[in-house]
Amino acid sequence: MSDKVTQLQSEPEEGGCTKSGCGAGSEPLSHLPEAIRQKVHNHPCYSEQAHHHYARMHVAVAPACNIQCHYCNRKYDCANESRPGVVSELLTSQQAVKKVLAVAANIPQMTVLGVAGPGDPLANPERTLGTFRELAEKAPDIKLCLSTNGLALPKHVEEIAALNVDHVTITINCVDPDIGAQIYPWIFWNNRRVRGRKAAEILIEQQQRGLEMLVAKGVLVKVNSVMIPGVNDQHLKEVSKVVKAKGAFLHNVMPLIAEPEHGTFYGLMGQRSPNNAELQALQDACAGDMAMMRHCRQCRADAVGMLGEDRGAEFTLDKIETMEIDYAAAMERRAQVHAQIEATRSAQAAQVQQGGETLVPISILKRPKAEPPLRPLLVAVASEGMGLVNQHFGHAREFLVYEASTQGVRFIGARKADNYCDGGDSCGDGDAKWSAILKALEGCEVMLCSRIGMGPWEKLEAAGIEPNNEYPMEPIEAAVAAIYRQWQEAGRLHRAAAPRNALSA
Amino acid sequence: MAYQIVAACTNCWACQPLCPSEAIYPAAPHFLIDAKRCTECDGAYSEPQCAAICPIEAAIVDSQGVAVNPPGSLTGIPPERMAAARAEIGAR
CATH class of the missing domain: 3.20.20.70 (Aldolase class I)
Known part of the structure; x- marks a missing residue:
């Protein structure tokens, strides 16, 4: 398109994420x-x-x-x-x-x-x-x-x-x-x-x-x-x-x-x-x-x-x-688009290798030994792709879940928020949709998205999940790292996770 | 002596290439068996091939009209459990 x-x-x-910058778990193939x-x-x-x-x-x-x-x-x-x-x-x-x-x-x-x-x-x-x-x-x-x-x-x-x-x-x-x-x-x-x-x-x-x-x-x-x-x-x-x-x-x-x-x-x-x-x-x-x-x-x-x-x-x-397609032109265009994607990815990688600012914070987190251990933080992200925080909460049909810890930021998994269904009129009402969303956000303490309405904001807060729309179009892992640093500076990582949305066993 | 494919068939094509008599052919709304060709695999295989691979219970019947793979025989779901679940889901 x-x-x-x-x-x-x-x-x-x-800046984006590469193996060196985002902790061992970030790209499992490294x-x-x-x-x-x-x-x-x-x-x-x-x-x-x-x-x-x-x-x-x-x-x-x-x-x-x-x-x-x-x-x-x-x-x-x-x-x-x-x-x-x-x-x-x-x-x-x-x-x-x-x-x-x-x-x-x-x-x-x-x-x-x-x-x-x-x-x-x-x-x-x-x-x-x-x-x-x-x-x-x-x-x-x-x-x-x-x-x-x-x-x-x-x-x-x-x-x-x-x-x-x-x-x-x-x-x-x-x-x-x-x-x-x-x-x-x-x-x-x-x-x-x-x-x-x-x-x-x-x-x-x-x-x-x-x-x-x-x-x-x-x-x-x-x-x-x-x-x-x-x-x-x-x-x-x-x-x-x-x-x-x-x-x-x-x-x-x-x-x-x-x-x-x-x-x-x-x-x-x-x-x-x-x-x-x-x-x-x-x-x-x-x-x-x-x-x-x-x-x-x-x-x-x-x-x-x-x-x-x-x-x-x-x-x-x-x-x-009914589609008219020029196959040779299409293949050429793919090659161009893929080259652009690769250029973006290399630029992101190069920035990280040069000590790009966005990913440094996580290494700063390695505190002196005397400090009490910091607990990890699960952050759910609404993203349309490109590795960016670029989706409106209301449009998200799934959330990418990242774990931030003193080891770095790692991807945990993608969780569907629509209960394997598109949530249309025939497939459950608003309450069912919300319960699917909250189930998908289980264990997460922050919901990171580009935008979010007032109603959903309040509902998430009431469920013990902090909405965050301060990083629109930012690389996901950098944003998660920044949030972790803020929580750490505010002393919020020394205590156990809020029990309301704690992981159920 | 011939088998018959009935309405439960999902058109998955699994049986068609296996038939030693080339009696099975695609048709709408579902595959059919040419009764003149079908031998029920007599003399060719110990199990009639279409019925041996068919994943759908009661989709193939014998010359008496009896399901070769009766309900519950392939999925392991007891028919009464299936009926109860259908009623429950239908009532929602």
């Missing part, structure tokens, strides 16, 4: 070899930094699945739902290619095309790989990736590597078949439906083999795990160790989504989801072994746009039909 480009061009070269960092540098789903700047899309070309998971309902399609496995319009490979080219022409920040369902990409190998094959020819600048349950992975590794699909995500929820039997009721294997422990055993074996084979081919592998309290939550620490040892470079522990209205086994049988504090605790526990992803939005299998936004409705088949 032209307004987006203008915004990019006029982007002030303000310890990785240069070659891997280069590969994920502009991939929004693999790099927390990149997700502020770049867009991705999924095409729903893969309807069939070869396993059943207890958190999935194969009947689902709701336009207001945003979660894996849900799509509105199934595409053929040809339609998918057309859609990708249309989106990539209209959203020049796009770098990545993924196939993630609504079934399993490798249970539909012709559709998935056919889409990749044609795109590699027509839009060679777009990165290709896929997300699979792993059952059919070993037999497709050769072709995946040959097509330069260099990012593959495997969903691995367990390495123990007894736990797997509680997650997967059946798999389809060698022309039979296999159930119970045996099914889990086969699935785990194929996943692990697929992981090893991809790593041997030099394909980057991320592992997704769904945290299911009481089923695999403790076990995921072991999963993290195992997959890291085999060469996965990033682990993404996601919360179970389970509501009765989703019609899933877990939703209907009353299996609860983890709360924010439990998820964070498990991610922190796994982080000891492996790089953790915390910015996942668990998006739909037909999501379009920046992470956390879905512009799929702008690119339905009938709308694409």
